[in-house]
Amino acid sequence: MSTAPLPSPSTGLAPGPSRPSLALGCTLLGVAIAATGALALSVGGVPLSPHELLEVLAGRVDGMAAVLVMELRLPRFVAGLLVGASLGLAGQLMQTVTRNPLASPGITGVVAGASMAVVMAQVGWRVDATWLPAIGMLGGAGAAALTFLLAARSGFSPLMLALAGMAVTALASALVTAFLLFSGAQAQQLYGWLAGGLQGRGWAHVGQILPWAAGGLVLSLATGRWLNLMHLEDSVARSLGGAVTLLRLGFVTLAVALTAASVAVAGPVGFIGLIAPHLVRLVAGVDQRQALPLVALTGALLVTLSDLLARTLAAPQELPLGLFTALIGGPLFIALIRSRTP
Amino acid sequence: MTLSAHAGTPPQPYHTADSPARDRLGLLVVVLMGLVILGALANLLFGAVTLSPGRVWLALIGASGPAAGDPVAQDIIWNLRLPRLLLGALIGVHFAIAGSLLQAVMRNPLADSGVMGINAGASLAAVLAFAAAERLAGDGNPYLRAALSLDWLPLIACGGGLAAAAAVYRLSWNRGSTPVRLVLCGIAVAGLLSALTTGVLAGWAQATTETVLAWLSGSLYGRDWEHLAALLPWTAVSLILLPPLVRGGNLLQLGDDVAATRGLGVERSRFALLLVAVLFAASAVGIAGPVGFVGLIVAHVARLLVGPSLGRQLIVSPLCGALLVLASDLIGRVVLVPAELPIGVVTSLLGVPFFLALLARRP
Numbered sequence: 013m014s015t016a017p018l019p020s021p022s023t024g025l026a027p028g029p030s031r032p033s034l035a036l037g038c039t040l041l042g043v044a045i046a047a048t049g050a051l052a053l054s055v056g057g058v059p060l061s062p063h064e065l066l067e068v069l070a071g072r073v074d075g076m077a078a079v080l081v082m083e084l085r086l087p088r089f090v091a092g093l094l095v096g097a098s099l100g101l102a103g104q105l106m107q108t109v110t111r112n113p114l115a116s117p118g119i120t121g122v123v124a125g126a127s128m129a130v131v132m133a134q135v136g137w138r139v140d141a142t143w144l145p146a147i148g149m150l151g152g153a154g155a156a157a158l159t160f161l162l163a164a165r166s167g168f169s170p171l172m173l174a175l176a177g178m179a180v181t182a183l184a185s186a187l188v189t190a191f192l193l194f195s196g197a198q199a200q201q202l203y204g205w206l207a208g209g210l211q212g213r214g215w216a217h218v219g220q221i222l223p224w225a226a227g228g229l230v231l232s233l234a235t236g237r238w239l240n241l242m243h244l245e246d247s248v249a250r251s252l253g254g255a256v257t258l259l260r261l262g263f264v265t266l267a268v269a270l271t272a273a274s275v276a277v278a279g280p281v282g283f284i285g286l287i288a289p290h291l292v293r294l295v296a297g298v299d300q301r302q303a304l305p306l307v308a309l310t311g312a313l314l315v316t317l318s319d320l321l322a323r324t325l326a327a328p329q330e331l332p333l334g335l336f337t338a339l340i341g342g343p344l345f346i347a348l349i350r351s352r353t354p
Numbered sequence: 355m356t357l358s359a360h361a362g363t364p365p366q367p368y369h370t371a372d373s374p375a376r377d378r379l380g381l382l383v384v385v386l387m388g389l390v391i392l393g394a395l396a397n398l399l400f401g402a403v404t405l406s407p408g409r410v411w412l413a414l415i416g417a418s419g420p421a422a423g424d425p426v427a428q429d430i431i432w433n434l435r436l437p438r439l440l441l442g443a444l445i446g447v448h449f450a451i452a453g454s455l456l457q458a459v460m461r462n463p464l465a466d467s468g469v470m471g472i473n474a475g476a477s478l479a480a481v482l483a484f485a486a487a488e489r490l491a492g493d494g495n496p497y498l499r500a501a502l503s504l505d506w507l508p509l510i511a512c513g514g515g516l517a518a519a520a521a522v523y524r525l526s527w528n529r530g531s532t533p534v535r536l537v538l539c540g541i542a543v544a545g546l547l548s549a550l551t552t553g554v555l556a557g558w559a560q561a562t563t564e565t566v567l568a569w570l571s572g573s574l575y576g577r578d579w580e581h582l583a584a585l586l587p588w589t590a591v592s593l594i595l596l597p598p599l600v601r602g603g604n605l606l607q608l609g610d611d612v613a614a615t616r617g618l619g620v621e622r623s624r625f626a627l628l629l630v631a632v633l634f635a636a637s638a639v640g641i642a643g644p645v646g647f648v649g650l651i652v653a654h655v656a657r658l659l660v661g662p663s664l665g666r667q668l669i670v671s672p673l674c675g676a677l678l679v680l681a682s683d684l685i686g687r688v689v690l691v692p693a694e695l696p697i698g699v700v701t702s703l704l705g706v707p708f709f710l711a712l713l714a715r716r717p
Binding site: 026065114118119158165171172174175176178180183184185187188189192194206207208209240282326329331335337339342345348349350 | 557
């Protein structure tokens with residue numbers, strides 16, 4: 013494209029990269045995800061050749077290969093996509109709303125709060141799995157409220173947010189430990205869940221997270237224009253017609269819901285919500301309407317790739333997914349601190 | 355509690371060695387010692403079985419003679435409660451001293467061994483050792499399992515704690531290091547290391563998961579004389595290293611520049627203090643698991659009680675640490691009888707609100 017795009021009139025933001033970069037980014041990420049998907053569907057205890065895989069996907073084969081792909085590998089891959097996209101979006105929403113590069117679901121204690129609520133519900137009341145996203149949301153919202161309340165007094169400084177989030181996380185983990193000790197035979201299974209993973213996730217789990225992830229995706233994409241307002245000073249944003257406080261509350265709620273749904277399905281998978289937005293920000297500038305789809309795709313790629321590594325590197329043994337997201341995300345997090353703090 | 359009145363008064367800076375401050379410190383030490391002894395007695399009396407003071411007394415003095423006649427009480431006191439309470443007090447002393455040193459070195463009232471990643475590093479090293487021992491032992495090879503004896507755990511944990519602290523220090527270094535970067539890097543490293551610990555535990559260790567889980571929550575359950583014996587050499591070594599460093603710690607609190615003009619080798623002194631803090635904290639983690647927030651609470655209370663002098667803080671904070679751990683262990687043992695809440699859970703439940711209140715009070 014030869015003509016430079018005009019500044020967006022609704023926000024007055026400087027122009028980010030032009031539309032083609034969005035299309036290019038989406039295409040590249042889409043190809044990477046498709047490649048990961050092809051590998052994820054064909055690699056495993058029974059490896060499939062590309063030809064066999066195509067036959068299965070086209071529905072021309074029955075028997076074990078079909079069951080393997082359609083009932084085990086495909087739902088697991090789809091669940092990974094949804095979990096990653098949800099966590100990435102949640103991170104993007106929180107970091108934008110607080111204008112704080114460290115405000116992610118993990119750091120602010122939302123993941124720990126949601127985990128605590130899910131563990132409590134399973135140990136204490138053995139509730140049906142359909143309710144877990146909603147229950148997780150209560151725990152996550154409580155944790156977020158506590159963290160933000162404390163950090164708000166200091167104007168959401170990264171240090172205070174990180175410290176408050178750490179304390180809230182410590183509190184939630186202490187309670188999780190206490191509940192685990194009384195869970196008896198469930199402890200091993202719950203502990204595996206607490207490591208974060210997609211082992212054995214089927215279509216039921218996909219159904220469980222799909223409404224939340226799809227709803228959150230559509231909502232955040234639809235409200236990208238308002239999210240752009242959050243970059244501006246509050247007074248400017250108000251004069252442009254944004255009910256800033258209400259919007260901020262709405263976006264944080266949306267982020268908590270997305271986080272809770274992914275925690276309910278995959279356990280506390282760390283660092284994705286922190287890292288995906290930063291990777292995107294390196295290339296996509298600040299326009300949320302461009303950043304949001306890229307962040308969702310990046311999160312999805314990171315989680316499905318980590319899951320592929322987790323189940324193949326030490327096959328037939330499964331390594332925990334959280335191990336790989338931590339190994340990828342931890343160093344990036346530290347690099348971020350080194351470059352961003354005085 | 356009588357101490358709360360003192361805690362309310364603002365810290366008076368830079369007492370010289372003249373009498374009123376001395377007297378107050380002496381009184382404070384006596385009061386704290388009395389409270390520690392009370393806590394110890396309560397730990398002997400209460401638990402799943404409540405013993406009468408008379409039975410405790412007879413069991414304590416009768417154990418040396420053959421004619422004690424109360425084997426149940428003797429067993430409970432000598433094999434369960436006494437070693438456990440001594441170890442608990444010692445653990446409290448370790449975390450308290452580490453907390454006071456770290457807060458002085460970092461010039462940050464929120465620093466402690468948990469925030470700095472030391473506990474997480476020590477835990478990861480110990481869990482790796484557990485998992486490796488289990489793998490090596492396989493089925494029915496008791497010799498290799500015995501190879502991971504208690505004596506090695508403080509050493510392994512110290513290695514992990516040192517590596518984590520070194521990483522935090524190095525990562526926060528960028529033409530000098532600032533407290534903000536140190537704390538943020540500490541949180542980042544701690545988060546990464548605990549994710550790895552959970553991963554190792556879920557991925558590799560199988561048979562001992564429950565044991566390790568109990569250990570990871572910071573527990574004195576099943577600790578006996580052996581554990582005490584394994585920790586004591588580390589206490590001794592760290593205590594011997596401590597006194598020559600106190601002056602440097604005092605000066606560092608005033609800022610690097612001031613300390614340098616008073617003739618202190620700033621980096622060397624900071625490094626030595628960090629090293630001793632790691633020795634104290636990580637060896638305690640090796641024996642009792644990562645007991646969180648003890649150092650944070652105690653160092654803060656000690657500063658409120660005796661002011662900014664590190665030497666005076668180091669007299670008061672070990673006593674406060676012992677008291678806090680004894681109280682937490684007692685709470686954990688009696689609240690849910692016959693089940694038991696790990697001490698780390700209790701200290702977190704006490705420490706987190708304290709920490710949050712500290713945060714909320716800061717500007």
